[in-house]
Amino acid sequence: MLDVCGLRSLEDLYAHLPAETKLDRPLALPRGKSEYEILDYFKCRAAENASDYASFLGAGIYAHYRPVLCDVVASRGEFLTSYTPYQAEIAQGTLTTIFEFQTMVCQLTGMEVANASMYCGSTAVPEAALMAMRITGRERVLVARSVHPEYREVLDTSARNGRWHAATFGYDETSGRIDVAGLESMLNAGTACVIVQSPNFFGVVEQIKEAAELAHKHGALLVMVFTEAVSLGLLEPPREADIVAGELQSFAITPSYGGPFAGILATREKFIRQIPGRLVGLTKDAAGNRAFCLTLSTREQHIRREKATSNICTNQALIALMATVFMSVYGKAGLRELAGQNLAKAHYLAGGSEQKFDAPFFNEFTVECRGRSPEAVNAALLEKKVIGGLPLGRFYPELSNCMLLCATEMSRRADMDLVREALQA
């Protein structure tokens, strides 16, 4: 090959680089390792993490069972090693699954259009805000304090840099739901959207219809956020919302120390040209057969450059595929039954403990610790190989005596009994 290229050595391939740009030493990295050594390295690291602990952490990342088909399908090289499906004729597999994904996201959320996925729930939120600003021509965003605190931080980062405003409004101390009066006092003709999460960060189910009516009264859009997709198996979909931004980690994605996950962005038909990211649409091939392709790409950066709706390029196709297989395995009856089990387990776990808020919850709830701090409760549980709830003081100083606990279909009754005892001790 060197002969064909008219070169004598591999070094000749970059001989033209200016001397000051060339690295004149080997990289200071170890020698290459064998497959066995690599496996061993990661097994050792994994052993330094928690193993064989029961966990009651949720707070945006949920431990749900993953049907084996999810990995079987996602491990097929034709899906795993393919690219963004620009070449529709040899990407119908990916395109068809994305079309099914978009459809199922619409069915779940009550929306009419869903894109091919976002990086994650947290980054979908500022994209939803930007979308609302494009639609309304306004530049102020109101976000509930009961939206995931890390999602709000991501929103703040975007707002600060994009020169727009994101202000928070509070929650009702009794119910844990949004403070409606507080929201109303902040809404005005400059508000592009109101962002509400349900179930919210405290686990409380919000009244989306009420929030939407309020937002609409002031000409603003309602953005509904969710972090626990399984809840949509049982909860009324947010039909009154204008944009839904959520996280699908619950659908067959391992917690994986925080990623990769898949976010969703869904909206109404009339806003289709303002949605960011990839969209797959129905069409025909030259022989008249049904086919799918990426569509409305004139919204996107590779065509529109600085006038694009977003700079997003990647979606999370493989993660979205796993979620699609998950939705197919559970299906209409299964997702509801799964959600029902989550509801039952969480209510069993909550039994006997002091609830901070009195509004309904799904599979997560906020407990007020009496007598000792949440950290002390957790320390006692850790000795029994149980990871307790998330102490809330870190994000909400006024809730420093509270913790957020989560149960899923994977929570064992015996472990839940340990938590119940610890909370009553």
Add this chain to the structure above:
Amino acid sequence: MIRKSRSHITQNEPLLFEMSSPGKKGYQLPELDVPEVDPAAALGAASVRAEIEGFPEVSEVETLRHFTRLSTWNYGIDLGLFPLGSCTMKYNPRINEVVARIDGLAWAHPYQPESLSQGAMEIIAELEASLVEILGMDAVTLQPAAGAHGEYTGIMLIRAYLESLGNPRRVVLVPDSAHGTNPATAVIAGYEVRNITSNEQGMVDLGALENSLDDTVAALMVTNPNTLGVFDENIAKVCALMHSKGAQVYMDGANMNALVGLSRPGDFGIDVLHANLHKTFSTPHGGGGPGAGAVGVRSHLEPFLPHPRLRKNAAGAWTWDYDRPRSIGRVKAFYGNFGVLVRALAYILAHGSAGLRNATLDALLNANYIRKLLEPHYQIAYPAPSMHECVFSDSRQAAKGVRTGDIAKRLIDYGFHPYTVSFPLIVHGAMMIEPTETEPKQELDLFCDALISIAQEIETDPQLVLTAPHLTRTSRVDEVAAARKPVVRWQRP
């Protein structure tokens, strides 16, 4: 002659919704070991939905067959060369998939105690340190979820830094050869975009740059090697010029596969860059994600990196440091796409110092080999030496009415995924080819034979190429019709 492929039977397959019928299911939940709870009583009747209208009802075997059949309609690296320029579609080692699924890593919750997360934190620290060395930067953040997300982070870092000096400035310069994400990023990060033209070698035109440069300019976003696969020989001068005017240089690291072990952006003056772990470091593209966009910075930008940052505590254990008052804030919840980071570190460990450099040299050799074999048949866009990819123009074929997009479609019949079509925009009818280091010579030869054969077909039977592909189960797809009246979800007829 078509040597790599021939047609075979594929299965037709309806959509999940079309094969559903009431009562079919593919799951079995465990028996509930706690009392059942009535949803209407617990949540309020108004909050409980009716059934999910239209949701699938299929059996387990139908689910498996459905997705398996669909998979056979796809092309992937596992089936052959995937020569998308600037996308670096290289082999995805399967050991990386295995290690990312180890329970203690896959099931680690980001809020579990730090004392029970030391292994995950060590992996992140190890990857950060490896990338610091490979990129020649002073610090790396692994929080961004993708390349474009890394760009966004990088431009915000520049803004924060300039703001700390008193003036964030207004304008970001973007060469006309740049990826579309660059200008789109600059805008969402609150900057105006000023395009600058490339010189006759496809490199940044120093004169044009100097003319565009005033005290409103915050940064230049440069790709090196650029999207022509050409190493910008003036890059050190470009950086020095920018710095002399108080501006910063952002490098799009999409083409790092040309540099690893040979040249380090930090050494030639780059202030901040992103590296696509799903390109250079072999994590699977998965049909369009997930990715990860590591961002490297020089020390003056380090205080502004997204929080939290890893540091060692007094006892020598890893801890997340949230006390970063100058940080731009978070760009993503939690700590980044950890599962992707695990795979990227596995790749670096497998290669080691010498292996990484050899991979780069092989990538350069493969691209130059293709260039040499194809140059007699296609017009090379710029005469400058190629690094890891080469860009041709369809100018000779266009004379016969056949364009780059048509040639790409015909390439499918020959058993290959097309190259990158019509990009970069500064080349009329661009054909951008990046083979990567993991392709054997036999596959490269087949690929070049295919393109040479297509060039001959264009001479003798252009219609054959204009109507391609002919051997796929799906013939040419009508993208215009899809956009005219978009249908983006299935509805019951």
